[in-house]
Amino acid sequence: MLIATWGFAAWVPAVRAEPVVLSLVHAAATTHPAHLAALQFARRVEERTQGQVRTEIFPASQLGSENELLQKVRLGAVDMDVSSMNYLIKYEKTFSVVVMPYLFDSYAHAHRVLDGPAMKWLAPLAEKQGFIILSNWEWGFRHLTNNKRPINGPDDVRGLKVRVPPVAELEATMESLGAQVSKVGFKELHQALSQGVVDGQENPLNVIYYNKLYEVQKHLALTRHVYYHTLHLMSAQSWAKLTPAEQLIVREESKAAGDGMRRKIIAEEEDLIAKMTAAGVKVTRPDPAPFRAATQRAREEIRRFAGDENVRTFLKMVDAERSP
Template sequence: MSILKRVLTTCAAALAASTIAAHAETTIRLGHVLPETHSWHVAATGFAEEVAEKTDGRVTVEVFPSGQLGNEKEVIEGLQFGAVQAGVIGSGSFQFLEPKIGIIEMPYAWESREQAFTALDGDLGGALADLLDDKGVVVLAWWETGFRNITNNVRPIAKPEDLDGLKIRVTPDKVRLATFEMLGAEPAPLAFGELYSALQQGVFDAQENPLSIIYSSSFFEVQKYVSMTGHIWGAASLVVSKAVWDKISEEDQAVLREAAQSWAVKQREMTAEAEADLQAKLEEKGMSFNTVDKAAFIEAVAPIWESQAEVFGPELMKTLEAYR
């Protein structure tokens, strides 16, 4: 009877502890590198409010924009160990951690935003989320950065040869560097938070980003030409540290996933609505737009696909092609 009593007491204590843990308050610090005016921040703030309301305050999300918690690489490293609890991260930045994530941002991979959403909300996104889960990062939903275009201060870019010799800042991933080297430019990586001053000081001639980031980051103050290359469609992901995620109750995990996907839809809508009038706004700020020979660009970067096939593997490539 004495042994049975001790066992029952231990079980009761464990049950009580698990009940307390399930209802304990969790504070999640969520970082991203873009300014408060960007849709990432607007959606992340809405996500935070919804989570607080639907968990009755058991989970609180605090949003830190403009690189306050570090650049994207630093945030990702923090996520792995729980030092940073969550983030909205451009998918290309995960390549140092898992090179296969680069498949999203292969040059001219997507003909439309909708095509990419179908893939990321489906099997491709699921496969990539599994890869990041193994690295200690939980993907709650796929958000958007949009189609990237080239800006510079030297000349309009209409064909690949126009990039010859241009010093262009790119995100720090191998595919992006190789793409612009193949196009004849002189690419180099730089943290996003340092980009405006580098353009202002003439360290770089050019950069590439979606129109929403060009506008929200005031690059119109330090760049003249916008060439509508649309060379890459970029995803973002709302992610949580697995170390933190595993401490949240299943009930609250479901709330976070639902809110993340709900705000993914809203963030995508914000991006689409903004694109409709961003060109006019940037032209009002003095930027000059031009179209490009897209077929020539697609042909010029075709070898990148062959060179990366081994990195992604046949199974992931097959999954991608099913959506293309």
């Protein structure tokens, strides 16, 4: 039973012999805002359910790669995951539209689209594949680092050997700029950069900083080429084990934790840039217009994969939420 109070639902415990213990996995380091958000979520859910729903957190891909973890969630072997949107593409190609380069003008623009019309459109597609989207969490705009030269325009990317996650849409974006794409695993990335196996990589600022990638990179270009966010997902099988009252609390606390993560990641970006600059990284802020033009081929590849109708649907949402 729920009683509204102070904007939240007051909790009346379900009758249960043993508490439900949920597993929550994610790929971030324990110093990363994602882990702090996971800790907040677990604490608040346990408090509000009076210990009836508890969460065990497994950070830093302890239980497998992101692809492996998502499959475990789908099968119900793991209860929850904080996963990048792109990993859902293997189950539903429509999700690839979100990874198109240079879609969003700002964080606020991305949030209006993804929390609003896109969530109503994409969440039912995820549920058909066995995933409940609890809420959107942050990751950030992606940027490019390398050890060869400063990046001031698309031509400066040409010929660089750049590590990219195993995401076809990101590969297409880097290839459209003339980069040679490498698929080094993330756990091996720091060493690969330090040994010159690859020249560079692309990630949000928080990933570059908290995983200390900047320590083995000379140049950082604030390209903002793709906006990336994560999803707090739950197995549909695990979701069904919760009472409606527990489900409501889980959703509320997921959103609260994700909103806090967003604020922290956005607020600290200039500070992270300053820290990396102080460590000797040379930072450039290139004009996005030439990059947007140069990545047109990548957008066309994504259109062919996702389908014209899906792309048109999503771009209408993006345009409708653009500030005048």
